Amino acid sequence: MRRRRVSQDQHSGPWELSTMQDEAEIQARWVEGHEAREQIIELRRRVFTGEQGFGEDMVHHERDADALHLCAMSGETMVGAIAAYLYEPGAPELADLRLPKVDGLSVQIGKRVELAEYRGRLVTEQLGTAMMRQICESLRPARFFLIIRGSHRRLADRYVRRGFVRHADIGSGDDAMTVMVVEGREAMEEFYAEHRALSKRAASDGRRLTVPSLVRFLADSGRDDLLAWNTLMTENNYLEPLSLTDELPRLAAQGQMMIAEQRPRLAATPFPPAPASLLDIGTGPGDYLAAVAKEKVLSGYRVQGVEPSSQLLARARSAFPELTFRRGSAYATGEPDSSHDVITANFLFVHLSSPDLALMEMARVLRPGGLLYVVDVNDDSFRGPDEIRSLVEAHDRHYTGDRTVLTDLPRRAGEFGLVLERRFATTLRNTGGPEPVLGQDEILLGRREGWSLLSFVRSQKVAEDMFQEAEEYYFRTGCEISLDIETQVYRKQAAGEE
Ligand SMILES: C[S@@+](CC[C@H](N)C(=O)[O-])C[C@H]1O[C@@H](n2cnc3c(N)ncnc32)[C@H](O)[C@@H]1O
Known part of the structure; x- marks a missing residue:
């Protein structure tokens, strides 16, 4: 049987701790897949294929067009980006990843990327924290997951510290990947508490990249049906x-x-x-x-x-x-x-x-x-x-x-x-x-x-x-x-x- 290929997740470097001196120059922005497609693809290509030796498939994700993209901009230049891919219950990709049915939205966080000269400044780290916090508040998902591949699988512990658990190891050799998951009411509540606390800590440390409202973005782009109206x-x-x-x-x-x-x-x-x-x-x-x-x-x-x-x-x-x-x-x-x-x-x-x-x-x-x-x-x-x-x-x-x-x-x-x-x-x-x-x-x-x-x-x-x-x-x-x-x-x- 031919398996659907689920786009892989990739990270542009370790999360290093450093103080961000010139964050004021960087602005966070939600963008629609079609609106900034070229810039996002260009950024991924430069980092994933240009610097890190991955193939062209690493640059794309089948659901990019409908994803929520959060980008860091320095003027008109995109210097970092991260994406959230939304899956309704029953989406075939979930079964491919051996993710059992849950009652609600599954959100894959992926394609985290930043330009080399911005690494170590916690730009995409802050984007990711704010993104997950805002998704928890307004989309109320039942699960987050991410996929790590190849040599990056050794970074699994880092995600464990953030509340993910190792769910499945799939494939072998160059195609091997690990699926990391957070799900279940208690784990999701703890995950939200942790990300809210991290956002606040970043703000009080003066390391604050202000991330605009996801609710505002969804309403302005006519996608407010994604909000968790029934639950809220x-x-x-x-x-x-x-x-x-x-x-x-x-x-x-x-x-x-x-x-x-x-x-x-x-x-x-x-x-x-x-x-x-x-x-x-x-x-x-x-x-x-x-x-x-x-x-x-x-x-x-x-x-x-x-x-x-x-x-x-x-x-x-x-x-x-x-x-x-x-x-x-x-x-x-x-x-x-x-x-x-x-x-x-x-x-x-x-x-x-x-x-x-x-x-x-x-x-x-x-x-x-x-x-x-x-x-x-x-x-x-x-x-x-x-x-x-x-x-x-x-x-x-x-x-x-x-x-x-x-x-x-x-x-x-x-x-x-x-x-x-x-x-x-x-x-x-x-x-x-x-x-x-x-x-x-x-x-x-x-x-x-x-x-x-x-x-x-x-x-x-x-x-x-x-x-x-x-x-x-x-x-x-x-x-x-x-x-x-x-x-x-x-x-x-x-x-x-x-
Ligand atoms: C602490 S009480 C305050 C009641 C009143 N305003 C007062 O000052 O005496 C909080 C109120 O908010 C209501 N509440 C909770 N969640 C709400 C929501 N999502 N929308 C509107 N009201 C809500 C509660 O039912 C409760 O009546």
């Missing part, structure tokens, strides 16, 4: 691990504190004049929206809440019959284009797997000039002893949402025409020591109340064991912990605005 529409990372009996009183207490904290922020925000309409996304039991709707600055507004959970929706409708609540998700609100003057997202963003997709939906629904008003915690602002910090970090690493998403939200929102206009932070402080003198943007919490700030941590199995130890430490010592609540106000640019 049914997802609720917030509710999944919770008991509502415990959570509703916590949320109500949080709402009361927040309305006091928000009053001056709301008053200082230039909301469009009434009559106007406000859409609150992820509205929950409705208490907070009902309280906000009474604020003077929003009087005369039509107010509506959107919530995906039937339980919370029923609770909101019965508690506040005077308000309108609809079922919907942050990714698909069901609202018409340009239909609202203000969108609020209160403690929503940290629970989303795909913040970019939510930003795109919000930008669609807002009128030009309208405001997106985001309030959320940011764990990057956490201050406290290592005993408690490590608990927060363990939780955050494994949470499918992202409790530090606000740090990079202004850049991400900018890709959807949402420009940050105002940013406020309130520090929630708590100490077992002498009462501190508080700054203007600080709130002092009681000792128990302060600990309840961290109650979310219990929802992660990995943090369960650490929780008791940290709790004991917290109440035994007079340690101080603090966390910021951030308010970010964005304006949707009008057409033609820079």
Whole structure:
């Protein structure tokens, strides 16, 4: 039987560690296969056949035309590239690679290549990390795989350290190849956590090659059917691990504190004049929206809440019959284009797997000039002893949402025409020591109340064991912990605005 040939993967060199001095000159760009075909082929040919002695077949992949290509550009010159090839369940190539059926998309990462003079600068390393992170967030694949051939098979351990397992050795001699795979819910979650952590580490080391939004690219190129709509529409990372009996009183207490904290922020925000309409996304039991709707600055507004959970929706409708609540998700609100003057997202963003997709939906629904008003915690602002910090970090690493998403939200929102206009932070402080003198943007919490700030941590199995130890430490010592609540106000640019 004639076997279909699956294009091979190849790498342009070892991943060396070095600091990138002149990264500012390099820009990352998603491109369509047909758009940059010649440049990509030319780059591969130069490296694979010119430098590394591979044959012409190494330069091509049968699925290049439909692949997602992420390239590094220095001016108009392509200096690096990597590709992701997407396979639906049942694709014959998967059987050829002895990959069993999985329920969802399989993504092959391959054709990683960079010009010799750019090696050692982590260019394609960063492209690969960002690519896999963004694919996890918005395409929600069931599996990643890659193929390594010939002498590069000795590099298999490097991929093992990244979460891949050696799946199959196929062929012999010059044709021998190793298929490396990540699959299964737990392994994929760990893989995502690792790639998200790596992206953040690169950013905080100043080694950051900013990779634009894959969601934006797919929407602009008319390929948004690739996004994992079905999975994302049914997802609720917030509710999944919770008991509502415990959570509703916590949320109500949080709402009361927040309305006091928000009053001056709301008053200082230039909301469009009434009559106007406000859409609150992820509205929950409705208490907070009902309280906000009474604020003077929003009087005369039509107010509506959107919530995906039937339980919370029923609770909101019965508690506040005077308000309108609809079922919907942050990714698909069901609202018409340009239909609202203000969108609020209160403690929503940290629970989303795909913040970019939510930003795109919000930008669609807002009128030009309208405001997106985001309030959320940011764990990057956490201050406290290592005993408690490590608990927060363990939780955050494994949470499918992202409790530090606000740090990079202004850049991400900018890709959807949402420009940050105002940013406020309130520090929630708590100490077992002498009462501190508080700054203007600080709130002092009681000792128990302060600990309840961290109650979310219990929802992660990995943090369960650490929780008791940290709790004991917290109440035994007079340690101080603090966390910021951030308010970010964005304006949707009008057409033609820079
Ligand atoms: C922490 S609660 C905040 C509720 C309310 N905004 C408040 O501040 O009291 C998070 C809310 O986001 C909702 N949520 C979770 N995932 C969502 C999604 N993908 N789209 C819209 N809402 C979502 C949850 O059901 C929940 O109501």
